[in-house]
Amino acid sequence: MLLDAKTLRGITAGTVTHTYRRWTVVRVRPGSRMRTRAGVVEVTAIDPVAAEGITDDDARGAGFASADAARAWVARKGEGDLYRVGLALVGDDPRIALRADADLDAAAVDDIRKRLARMDRAASEPWTRAYLELIVARPAVVARELAAGIGMERDPFKIRVRRLKELGLTESLDVGYRLSPRGRAYLDATSDADPRST
Secondary structure (H helix, E strand, O other): OOOOHHHHHHHHHOOOOEEEEEEOOOOOOOOOEEEEOOEEEEEEEEEEOOHHHOOHHHHHHOOOOOHHHHHHHHHOOOOOEEEEEEEEEEEOOHHHHHHHOOOOOHHHHHHHHHHHHHHHHHOOOOOHHHHHHHHHHOOOOOHHHHHHHOOOOHHHHHHHHHHHHHOOOEEEOOOOEEEOHHHHHHHHHOOOOOHHHO
């Protein structure tokens, strides 16, 4: 379940306690956790609701100005039953500490290199180093533009960048990405390496 930046800001500020979703099949459960830019967000409850039953107070708890605004938003959200999804910020994203860790010894560099090599082997051609270098060269550029520049569709490109983020090498900005301190340290440590051996 994806949460937009406005919802995440509200969760962080304590003004948003839930959101609304339409689902034909409910795939999340109370207790499910998501890593987001705001931190780890837990689903605290999932309750079926009727759109006409949304009150102004309910709407404000989801970040809307009024019940009418909330109902207009959920009306555009596809098919399926409507659910109120309780949300709570329960901790920091562990990737934050990882991406700040730029003190890479030889073993850490080797571990990252092996993980990236596995990603490269699983693809039709190596891509990891080229993506890291692209993000260094073009920070804070919208993903669609970065992807088009290398002949990729946006969604597959973003999935690949997310995999680099899981290793603490990149971080998302409001627009685009940048290399994390860990990512920069890795590139510096491997700057003389053959890119095919990333």
